[in-house]
Amino acid sequence: MNTPYTIHTSTLFDPKKKAFVENVSVKVDPKSGLIVDVYERSESDIPGGSVPVGDVDLRGKVVMPGLVDAHTHIFIHSYDERPALVQKRDESIPERIIRATHHVRTALLAGCTTYRDLSSESMGEMDAQIRDCINRGLIPGPRLFVATRALASTGSYELRSENHANGVCYPRGGEAVDGADEVRTAVRRRVAAGADVIKFFADYRRRIMRYPPAQQHPYIPSPTHPPQDPNPDYLVFHQEEIDALVKEANLAKVPVVCHAGTIEGAQMAINAGVVSIEHAYHANEDLFKRMVEKGTVFVPTLAICERVHAKRFDEIMEQSKLAYKLGVRFACGGDTGTYPHGQSVRECELLREVGLSWEEVLEAATVGGWEACGGDLCGMRFGWFEKGTRADIIAVNIDPREDPKALRRVDFVMKDGVIHKRDGKAVGMISDHHEWDR
Numbered sequence: 001m002n003t004p005y006t007i008h009t010s011t012l013f014d015p016k017k018k019a020f021v022e023n024v025s026v027k028v029d030p031k032s033g034l035i036v037d038v039y040e041r042s043e044s045d046i047p048g049g050s051v052p053v054g055d056v057d058l059r060g061k062v063v064m065p066g067l068v069d070a071h072t073h074i075f076i077h078s079y080d081e082r083p084a085l086v087q088k089r090d091e092s093i094p095e096r097i098i099r100a101t102h103h104v105r106t107a108l109l110a111g112c113t114t115y116r117d118l119s120s121e122s123m124g125e126m127d128a129q130i131r132d133c134i135n136r137g138l139i140p141g142p143r144l145f146v147a148t149r150a151l152a153s154t155g156s157y158e159l160r161s162e163n164h165a166n167g168v169c170y171p172r173g174g175e176a177v178d179g180a181d182e183v184r185t186a187v188r189r190r191v192a193a194g195a196d197v198i199k200f201f202a203d204y205r206r207r208i209m210r211y212p213p214a215q216q217h218p219y220i221p222s223p224t225h226p227p228q229d230p231n232p233d234y235l236v237f238h239q240e241e242i243d244a245l246v247k248e249a250n251l252a253k254v255p256v257v258c259h260a261g262t263i264e265g266a267q268m269a270i271n272a273g274v275v276s277i278e279h280a281y282h283a284n285e286d287l288f289k290r291m292v293e294k295g296t297v298f299v300p301t302l303a304i305c306e307r308v309h310a311k312r313f314d315e316i317m318e319q320s321k322l323a324y325k326l327g328v329r330f331a332c333g334g335d336t337g338t339y340p341h342g343q344s345v346r347e348c349e350l351l352r353e354v355g356l357s358w359e360e361v362l363e364a365a366t367v368g369g370w371e372a373c374g375g376d377l378c379g380m381r382f383g384w385f386e387k388g389t390r391a392d393i394i395a396v397n398i399d400p401r402e403d404p405k406a407l408r409r410v411d412f413v414m415k416d417g418v419i420h421k422r423d424g425k426a427v428g429m430i431s432d433h434h435e436w437d438r
Contacts (some may be wrong), residue, residue: 004029004036007056007414008046013064015366015384018359020262023153028391031185031417038385056419058395058412064362065383066142066392067414068114069344069405071278071333074100074115074125074130074144078340079308085257088122096123096337099248100130103341104141105316109421110342111410114382114391115142116333116373118199118257118278119150122173128194140420140428142392143382145373147199147257151186151245156204156236174201180244183237187248197275197374198249199257201344202265205234233261239403255374256391263287270296276331276372281309283319288326295373298323302350303319303334303343320354330356331368358401391417 004027012024025045027037051057075096076087086271087096107115120127131144139375153324160260190198214304249256255275258267266280270290274298280287291298300320306313324330351361366383382390396411413421420428 002031003054003193005054005056006052007058007063008051009061009063009395010012011058011062011399012362012385013062015065016386020361020399022357024385026385026391026393028393028417030391030417033391033418035385035387035389035391055240061395061397061411062399062406063348063393063395063412065366065385066394066413067109067111067348067365068116068383069112069142069333069336069347070116070276070297070331070369071301071373072107072115072117072341072344073119073121073335073337074103074117074127074341075121076337077103079338084338092165093123093126097130100126101139101141104130104134104139106342107142107341107344107411108140108415109337109410109426110344110395110412111396111407112142112344113390113394113413113415113425114369114373115336116197117144117146118197118259118287119147120173124149124173124192124410127260129197131194140143143392143415144198144404145378147197148190148195149173150199150201150259151175151177151183151190151203152204153236154178154242155199155382156206163200166184177240180241182269182412183241184248186243187252187254189255191249191252193209195254197255197257198245198380200242200245200269201236202258202260202269203235203262204259205232206234207232208235213417233265234264235262235268236407237268239271241269242272246274253377255377257372257374257379263268270294275374278333280317281305281312281319283323285322285326288323288328291310291323291329292327293301295329296326297331297368298331299331299372301333301347301352302337303309303336303346304338306346307339307349317354319349320351324333324355328332329362329368331372332361332365333369333372343408349404352404362400 007026009024014021025039025041031034038406117127121188127146134141152174154176158176177183193410255277258269259278262279266277278299279301286386314344332347336344348361370383381415382392393414396406398406399413411424
Protein backbone atom coordinates (compact mmCIF):
# COMPACT_ATOMS: atom_id res chain seq x y z
CA MET A 1 0.00 0.00 0.00
CA ASN A 2 1.86 3.10 -1.28
CA THR A 3 -1.02 5.54 -1.72
CA PRO A 4 -2.33 7.68 1.17
CA TYR A 5 -5.12 6.17 3.24
CA THR A 6 -7.07 7.09 6.35
CA ILE A 7 -7.26 5.54 9.80
CA HIS A 8 -10.65 5.98 11.42
CA THR A 9 -10.96 5.98 15.21
CA SER A 10 -13.71 6.30 17.77
CA THR A 11 -11.40 6.94 20.76
CA LEU A 12 -8.00 8.54 20.25
CA PHE A 13 -5.52 9.81 22.81
CA ASP A 14 -4.20 13.26 21.91
CA PRO A 15 -0.95 13.84 23.86
CA LYS A 16 -0.85 17.55 23.11
CA LYS A 17 -4.25 17.97 24.74
CA LYS A 18 -3.60 15.24 27.31
CA ALA A 19 -7.09 14.05 26.52
CA PHE A 20 -9.01 11.22 24.88
CA VAL A 21 -11.03 12.55 21.94
CA GLU A 22 -13.76 10.94 19.86
CA ASN A 23 -14.33 10.36 16.16
CA VAL A 24 -10.98 11.48 14.79
CA SER A 25 -9.54 10.31 11.48
CA VAL A 26 -5.85 10.36 10.60
CA LYS A 27 -4.66 10.42 7.00
CA VAL A 28 -1.32 8.72 6.43
CA ASP A 29 1.13 8.74 3.52
CA PRO A 30 3.04 5.44 3.68
CA LYS A 31 5.51 6.65 1.06
CA SER A 32 6.79 9.50 3.24
CA GLY A 33 5.85 7.83 6.51
CA LEU A 34 4.11 11.00 7.64
CA ILE A 35 0.69 12.02 8.88
CA VAL A 36 -0.79 14.34 6.25
CA ASP A 37 -4.07 15.26 7.92
CA VAL A 38 -5.94 14.92 11.22
CA TYR A 39 -9.60 15.84 11.41
CA GLU A 40 -12.74 15.32 13.43
CA ARG A 41 -15.11 13.06 11.57
CA SER A 42 -18.84 13.45 11.11
CA GLU A 43 -21.27 10.61 10.50
CA SER A 44 -21.57 11.62 6.85
CA ASP A 45 -17.86 10.97 6.32
CA ILE A 46 -18.51 7.21 6.52
CA PRO A 47 -21.81 6.57 4.72
CA GLY A 48 -23.44 3.35 5.83
CA GLY A 49 -20.92 2.91 8.61
CA SER A 50 -18.34 1.01 6.52
CA VAL A 51 -14.96 2.64 5.95
CA PRO A 52 -13.80 3.04 2.33
CA VAL A 53 -11.76 0.25 0.76
CA GLY A 54 -8.10 0.71 1.61
CA ASP A 55 -8.74 2.64 4.82
CA VAL A 56 -8.09 1.20 8.29
CA ASP A 57 -10.96 0.86 10.74
CA LEU A 58 -9.81 1.20 14.35
CA ARG A 59 -13.20 2.20 15.71
CA GLY A 60 -13.99 0.39 18.93
CA LYS A 61 -10.33 0.43 19.97
CA VAL A 62 -8.28 2.98 21.89
CA VAL A 63 -5.77 4.59 19.54
CA MET A 64 -2.64 6.50 20.55
CA PRO A 65 0.78 7.41 19.18
CA GLY A 66 3.46 4.73 19.21
CA LEU A 67 5.23 4.54 22.56
CA VAL A 68 8.75 5.85 23.17
CA ASP A 69 10.89 3.82 25.56
CA ALA A 70 13.47 6.37 26.68
CA HIS A 71 15.94 3.99 28.34
CA THR A 72 16.78 0.68 26.69
CA HIS A 73 19.66 -1.69 25.94
CA ILE A 74 19.03 -3.80 22.85
CA PHE A 75 22.05 -6.07 23.40
CA ILE A 76 21.03 -6.99 26.94
CA HIS A 77 18.46 -9.59 27.94
CA SER A 78 16.87 -10.08 31.33
CA TYR A 79 19.21 -10.31 34.30
CA ASP A 80 16.92 -13.10 35.51
CA GLU A 81 18.28 -15.20 32.65
CA ARG A 82 21.96 -14.30 32.93
CA PRO A 83 23.86 -11.69 34.92
CA ALA A 84 25.20 -8.75 32.93
CA LEU A 85 28.79 -9.92 33.45
CA VAL A 86 28.07 -13.32 31.91
CA GLN A 87 26.26 -11.82 28.94
CA LYS A 88 29.08 -9.42 28.10
CA ARG A 89 31.89 -11.83 28.82
CA ASP A 90 30.60 -15.16 27.52
CA GLU A 91 28.06 -14.50 24.76
CA SER A 92 29.53 -14.29 21.28
CA ILE A 93 29.07 -11.28 19.05
CA PRO A 94 26.80 -13.23 16.63
CA GLU A 95 24.67 -14.42 19.55
CA ARG A 96 24.26 -10.90 20.89
CA ILE A 97 23.37 -9.54 17.45
CA ILE A 98 20.78 -12.27 16.95
CA ARG A 99 19.34 -11.56 20.38
CA ALA A 100 19.19 -7.83 19.59
CA THR A 101 17.37 -8.56 16.34
CA HIS A 102 14.78 -10.50 18.30
CA HIS A 103 14.59 -7.79 20.97
CA VAL A 104 13.81 -4.96 18.57
CA ARG A 105 11.15 -7.01 16.79
CA THR A 106 9.54 -7.88 20.12
CA ALA A 107 9.60 -4.23 21.18
CA LEU A 108 7.92 -3.05 18.00
CA LEU A 109 5.15 -5.62 18.27
CA ALA A 110 4.61 -4.51 21.88
CA GLY A 111 3.87 -0.98 20.69
CA CYS A 112 7.25 0.73 21.07
CA THR A 113 7.89 2.58 17.82
CA THR A 114 10.92 4.42 19.25
CA TYR A 115 13.76 3.20 21.49
CA ARG A 116 16.39 5.47 23.04
CA ASP A 117 19.20 2.96 23.44
CA LEU A 118 21.67 4.17 26.04
CA SER A 119 24.98 2.38 25.40
CA SER A 120 25.80 -0.74 23.46
CA GLU A 121 26.99 -2.68 26.53
CA SER A 122 30.37 -3.89 25.21
CA MET A 123 29.20 -4.06 21.59
CA GLY A 124 31.05 -0.99 20.35
CA GLU A 125 29.13 0.88 17.67
CA MET A 126 26.93 -2.06 16.72
CA ASP A 127 23.83 -0.38 18.13
CA ALA A 128 24.24 2.25 15.39
CA GLN A 129 24.53 -0.53 12.84
CA ILE A 130 21.37 -2.23 14.12
CA ARG A 131 19.67 1.17 13.86
CA ASP A 132 20.74 1.47 10.24
CA CYS A 133 19.56 -2.06 9.43
CA ILE A 134 16.12 -1.15 10.79
CA ASN A 135 16.09 2.10 8.82
CA ARG A 136 17.01 0.24 5.63
CA GLY A 137 14.14 -2.18 6.18
CA LEU A 138 16.37 -5.22 6.67
CA ILE A 139 14.84 -6.04 10.05
CA PRO A 140 11.74 -4.74 11.85
CA GLY A 141 12.17 -2.69 14.97
CA PRO A 142 11.56 0.63 16.67
CA ARG A 143 13.20 3.82 15.51
CA LEU A 144 16.50 3.79 17.39
CA PHE A 145 18.34 6.72 18.92
CA VAL A 146 21.65 5.25 20.05
CA ALA A 147 24.54 6.30 22.27
CA THR A 148 27.14 3.76 21.08
CA ARG A 149 29.71 3.74 23.92
CA ALA A 150 28.97 5.50 27.19
CA LEU A 151 31.62 7.90 28.51
CA ALA A 152 33.18 7.70 31.96
CA SER A 153 36.52 8.45 33.57
CA THR A 154 39.36 5.98 34.04
CA GLY A 155 38.78 3.51 36.85
CA SER A 156 35.00 3.70 36.88
CA TYR A 157 32.51 2.29 34.39
CA GLU A 158 35.04 0.49 32.24
CA LEU A 159 35.91 -1.75 35.19
CA ARG A 160 34.15 -5.08 35.46
CA SER A 161 31.90 -6.12 38.28
CA GLU A 162 32.22 -6.62 42.03
CA ASN A 163 35.10 -9.00 42.64
CA HIS A 164 33.88 -11.56 40.14
CA ALA A 165 36.08 -13.95 38.17
CA ASN A 166 38.82 -14.19 40.82
CA GLY A 167 39.32 -10.45 40.89
CA VAL A 168 40.13 -10.20 37.20
CA CYS A 169 39.05 -6.85 35.78
CA TYR A 170 37.05 -7.33 32.59
CA PRO A 171 36.44 -4.37 30.26
CA ARG A 172 32.89 -3.15 30.16
CA GLY A 173 32.89 -1.39 26.82
CA GLY A 174 32.53 2.20 28.00
CA GLU A 175 35.00 4.79 26.81
CA ALA A 176 37.37 6.04 29.52
CA VAL A 177 38.25 9.73 29.16
CA ASP A 178 40.03 12.12 31.52
CA GLY A 179 40.21 15.89 31.46
CA ALA A 180 38.27 18.41 29.40
CA ASP A 181 40.34 17.90 26.25
CA GLU A 182 39.87 14.12 26.21
CA VAL A 183 36.18 14.56 26.91
CA ARG A 184 35.78 16.84 23.91
CA THR A 185 37.68 14.40 21.72
CA ALA A 186 35.52 11.51 22.93
CA VAL A 187 32.31 13.35 22.10
CA ARG A 188 33.63 13.97 18.59
CA ARG A 189 34.44 10.27 18.27
CA ARG A 190 30.96 9.27 19.41
CA VAL A 191 29.30 11.62 16.93
CA ALA A 192 31.53 10.35 14.12
CA ALA A 193 30.68 6.77 15.10
CA GLY A 194 26.98 7.46 14.62
CA ALA A 195 25.75 8.36 18.10
CA ASP A 196 22.37 10.11 18.19
CA VAL A 197 22.80 10.91 21.88
CA ILE A 198 25.81 11.15 24.17
CA LYS A 199 25.57 9.22 27.42
CA PHE A 200 27.98 9.71 30.29
CA PHE A 201 28.28 8.53 33.87
CA ALA A 202 28.42 11.31 36.44
CA ASP A 203 29.20 8.75 39.13
CA TYR A 204 29.81 5.04 39.54
CA ARG A 205 30.98 2.31 41.92
CA ARG A 206 34.67 3.23 41.75
CA ARG A 207 35.84 1.14 44.70
CA ILE A 208 34.58 -2.24 43.56
CA MET A 209 37.86 -4.03 42.86
CA ARG A 210 38.80 -4.75 46.46
CA TYR A 211 37.78 -7.05 49.29
CA PRO A 212 35.83 -6.33 51.32
CA PRO A 213 34.05 -3.89 49.04
CA ALA A 214 32.84 -0.55 50.35
CA GLN A 215 29.42 -0.71 51.94
CA GLN A 216 26.49 1.42 50.86
CA HIS A 217 25.92 4.39 53.15
CA PRO A 218 24.59 4.46 55.81
CA TYR A 219 26.74 1.74 57.32
CA ILE A 220 24.75 -1.08 58.90
CA PRO A 221 26.80 -3.30 61.25
CA SER A 222 26.43 -6.93 60.34
CA PRO A 223 28.14 -10.25 61.14
CA THR A 224 28.16 -10.91 57.39
CA HIS A 225 29.88 -7.65 56.48
CA PRO A 226 30.17 -6.71 53.68
CA PRO A 227 26.57 -6.98 52.50
CA GLN A 228 25.59 -8.12 49.04
CA ASP A 229 23.97 -4.78 48.20
CA PRO A 230 25.59 -2.66 45.48
CA ASN A 231 28.61 -0.54 46.41
CA PRO A 232 28.23 3.21 46.77
CA ASP A 233 28.56 5.57 43.84
CA TYR A 234 31.28 8.22 43.71
CA LEU A 235 31.74 11.11 41.30
CA VAL A 236 33.83 10.28 38.24
CA PHE A 237 34.08 13.71 36.57
CA HIS A 238 34.79 17.27 37.65
CA GLN A 239 32.31 20.00 36.75
CA GLU A 240 34.63 21.42 34.09
CA GLU A 241 34.78 18.04 32.38
CA ILE A 242 30.99 17.71 32.29
CA ASP A 243 30.68 21.30 31.06
CA ALA A 244 33.13 20.56 28.25
CA LEU A 245 31.23 17.40 27.33
CA VAL A 246 27.88 19.15 27.02
CA LYS A 247 29.32 22.15 25.15
CA GLU A 248 31.02 19.89 22.62
CA ALA A 249 27.82 17.90 22.08
CA ASN A 250 25.93 21.16 21.60
CA LEU A 251 28.23 22.03 18.69
CA ALA A 252 27.07 18.86 16.93
CA LYS A 253 23.43 19.39 17.97
CA VAL A 254 23.47 16.08 19.85
CA PRO A 255 21.59 15.76 23.17
CA VAL A 256 23.39 14.58 26.31
CA VAL A 257 22.04 11.99 28.75
CA CYS A 258 23.40 11.48 32.26
CA HIS A 259 23.47 8.36 34.41
CA ALA A 260 23.38 9.69 37.97
CA GLY A 261 23.24 7.75 41.19
CA THR A 262 24.22 10.60 43.50
CA ILE A 263 22.66 13.98 44.15
CA GLU A 264 26.01 15.66 43.47
CA GLY A 265 26.45 13.94 40.11
CA ALA A 266 22.93 14.77 38.99
CA GLN A 267 23.32 18.38 40.11
CA MET A 268 26.53 18.81 38.11
CA ALA A 269 24.90 17.35 35.02
CA ILE A 270 21.81 19.53 35.34
CA ASN A 271 23.98 22.63 35.75
CA ALA A 272 25.84 21.70 32.57
CA GLY A 273 22.59 21.46 30.61
CA VAL A 274 21.92 17.78 29.95
CA VAL A 275 18.62 16.80 28.35
CA SER A 276 17.79 14.08 30.86
CA ILE A 277 18.79 12.48 34.14
CA GLU A 278 18.55 8.69 34.42
CA HIS A 279 17.85 6.86 37.69
CA ALA A 280 18.70 9.43 40.42
CA TYR A 281 17.67 6.97 43.11
CA HIS A 282 18.91 9.28 45.89
CA ALA A 283 17.31 12.50 44.65
CA ASN A 284 15.87 15.13 46.97
CA GLU A 285 13.58 18.14 46.79
CA ASP A 286 16.33 20.63 45.93
CA LEU A 287 17.47 18.48 43.02
CA PHE A 288 13.96 18.15 41.62
CA LYS A 289 13.38 21.89 41.91
CA ARG A 290 16.57 22.47 39.93
CA MET A 291 15.35 20.05 37.26
CA VAL A 292 12.13 22.03 36.97
CA GLU A 293 14.09 25.29 36.62
CA LYS A 294 16.29 23.87 33.87
CA GLY A 295 13.58 21.87 32.11
CA THR A 296 15.52 18.63 32.59
CA VAL A 297 13.67 15.42 31.73
CA PHE A 298 13.58 12.76 34.46
CA VAL A 299 13.71 9.09 33.50
CA PRO A 300 13.40 7.29 36.87
CA THR A 301 13.73 3.73 35.49
CA LEU A 302 11.34 2.38 38.11
CA ALA A 303 10.79 -0.91 36.31
CA ILE A 304 14.34 -2.15 36.88
CA CYS A 305 14.47 -0.52 40.30
CA GLU A 306 11.49 -2.68 41.26
CA ARG A 307 13.68 -5.72 40.62
CA VAL A 308 17.21 -4.82 41.68
CA HIS A 309 16.52 -2.26 44.42
CA ALA A 310 13.58 -4.02 46.04
CA LYS A 311 14.64 -3.04 49.57
CA ARG A 312 14.54 0.66 48.69
CA PHE A 313 11.75 0.52 46.14
CA ASP A 314 9.09 2.12 48.33
CA GLU A 315 11.49 4.94 49.19
CA ILE A 316 12.35 5.47 45.53
CA MET A 317 8.67 5.53 44.60
CA GLU A 318 8.18 8.26 47.20
CA GLN A 319 10.98 10.25 45.56
CA SER A 320 9.21 9.98 42.20
CA LYS A 321 5.97 11.09 43.84
CA LEU A 322 7.81 14.15 45.13
CA ALA A 323 9.19 14.82 41.65
CA TYR A 324 5.67 14.68 40.22
CA LYS A 325 4.32 16.96 42.94
CA LEU A 326 7.03 19.51 42.16
CA GLY A 327 6.30 19.47 38.43
CA VAL A 328 9.31 17.56 37.09
CA ARG A 329 9.11 16.55 33.43
CA PHE A 330 8.89 12.75 33.05
CA ALA A 331 9.71 10.40 30.21
CA CYS A 332 9.04 6.66 30.29
CA GLY A 333 12.05 4.38 30.25
CA GLY A 334 12.57 1.43 32.53
CA ASP A 335 16.12 0.30 31.59
CA THR A 336 14.49 -2.22 29.27
CA GLY A 337 16.69 -5.17 28.48
CA THR A 338 17.73 -5.62 32.08
CA TYR A 339 14.18 -6.97 32.23
CA PRO A 340 12.52 -8.43 29.11
CA HIS A 341 12.04 -6.44 25.94
CA GLY A 342 8.35 -6.28 25.14
CA GLN A 343 7.56 -5.28 28.72
CA SER A 344 8.33 -1.55 28.42
CA VAL A 345 4.84 -0.61 29.56
CA ARG A 346 5.68 -1.74 33.08
CA GLU A 347 7.28 1.69 33.48
CA CYS A 348 3.98 3.29 32.43
CA GLU A 349 2.13 1.25 35.04
CA LEU A 350 4.57 2.32 37.75
CA LEU A 351 4.31 5.98 36.79
CA ARG A 352 0.56 5.61 37.19
CA GLU A 353 1.23 4.31 40.72
CA VAL A 354 3.42 7.35 41.32
CA GLY A 355 0.30 9.45 40.83
CA LEU A 356 0.30 10.54 37.21
CA SER A 357 -3.07 10.25 35.52
CA TRP A 358 -3.24 7.93 32.51
CA GLU A 359 -3.34 11.02 30.31
CA GLU A 360 -0.10 12.25 31.90
CA VAL A 361 1.52 8.82 31.69
CA LEU A 362 0.75 8.43 28.00
CA GLU A 363 1.96 11.96 27.28
CA ALA A 364 5.23 11.16 29.07
CA ALA A 365 5.52 7.94 27.05
CA THR A 366 5.08 9.79 23.75
CA VAL A 367 5.87 13.51 23.66
CA GLY A 368 8.06 13.17 26.77
CA GLY A 369 10.04 10.48 25.00
CA TRP A 370 10.50 12.68 21.94
CA GLU A 371 11.86 15.43 24.17
CA ALA A 372 14.23 12.94 25.84
CA CYS A 373 15.54 12.01 22.40
CA GLY A 374 16.41 15.66 21.87
CA GLY A 375 13.14 17.14 20.66
CA ASP A 376 13.71 19.01 17.42
CA LEU A 377 17.37 17.93 17.51
CA CYS A 378 15.99 14.56 16.35
CA GLY A 379 15.40 15.97 12.89
CA MET A 380 11.86 14.61 12.99
CA ARG A 381 8.75 14.82 15.09
CA PHE A 382 6.92 11.87 16.58
CA GLY A 383 4.72 11.08 19.55
CA TRP A 384 1.59 13.06 18.68
CA PHE A 385 -0.99 13.48 15.92
CA GLU A 386 -0.30 16.42 13.65
CA LYS A 387 0.42 17.04 9.99
CA GLY A 388 4.10 16.40 9.37
CA THR A 389 4.72 14.08 12.32
CA ARG A 390 5.80 10.47 11.83
CA ALA A 391 2.87 8.11 11.35
CA ASP A 392 3.50 6.03 14.48
CA ILE A 393 0.17 4.68 15.68
CA ILE A 394 -0.85 1.87 18.01
CA ALA A 395 -4.18 0.62 19.33
CA VAL A 396 -5.40 -1.49 22.24
CA ASN A 397 -8.76 -3.15 22.70
CA ILE A 398 -9.33 -1.94 26.26
CA ASP A 399 -9.16 1.58 27.66
CA PRO A 400 -6.19 1.82 30.08
CA ARG A 401 -8.33 4.03 32.30
CA GLU A 402 -10.50 0.97 32.89
CA ASP A 403 -7.78 -1.69 32.95
CA PRO A 404 -4.30 -0.62 34.12
CA LYS A 405 -2.76 -3.55 32.23
CA ALA A 406 -4.45 -2.73 28.92
CA LEU A 407 -1.18 -1.60 27.30
CA ARG A 408 0.24 -5.11 27.69
CA ARG A 409 -2.04 -6.31 24.88
CA VAL A 410 -1.36 -4.14 21.84
CA ASP A 411 -3.64 -4.99 18.92
CA PHE A 412 -2.34 -2.70 16.17
CA VAL A 413 1.09 -1.22 15.42
CA MET A 414 2.08 1.21 12.69
CA LYS A 415 5.50 2.82 12.37
CA ASP A 416 6.35 5.36 9.68
CA GLY A 417 3.06 4.62 7.95
CA VAL A 418 3.79 0.88 7.68
CA ILE A 419 1.53 -1.59 9.49
CA HIS A 420 3.47 -4.19 11.50
CA LYS A 421 0.65 -5.65 13.59
CA ARG A 422 -3.05 -5.93 12.90
CA ASP A 423 -5.77 -7.69 14.85
CA GLY A 424 -3.12 -8.81 17.31
CA LYS A 425 -0.97 -10.55 14.68
CA ALA A 426 2.35 -9.55 13.15
CA VAL A 427 2.23 -8.65 9.47
CA GLY A 428 4.91 -7.84 6.92
CA MET A 429 7.77 -8.99 9.11
CA ILE A 430 9.45 -11.01 6.35
CA SER A 431 9.97 -9.48 2.92
CA ASP A 432 8.81 -11.42 -0.11
CA HIS A 433 11.64 -13.42 -1.64
CA HIS A 434 12.64 -12.82 -5.24
CA GLU A 435 11.87 -15.53 -7.78
CA TRP A 436 14.39 -16.56 -10.44
CA ASP A 437 13.76 -15.00 -13.83
CA ARG A 438 12.35 -17.63 -16.15
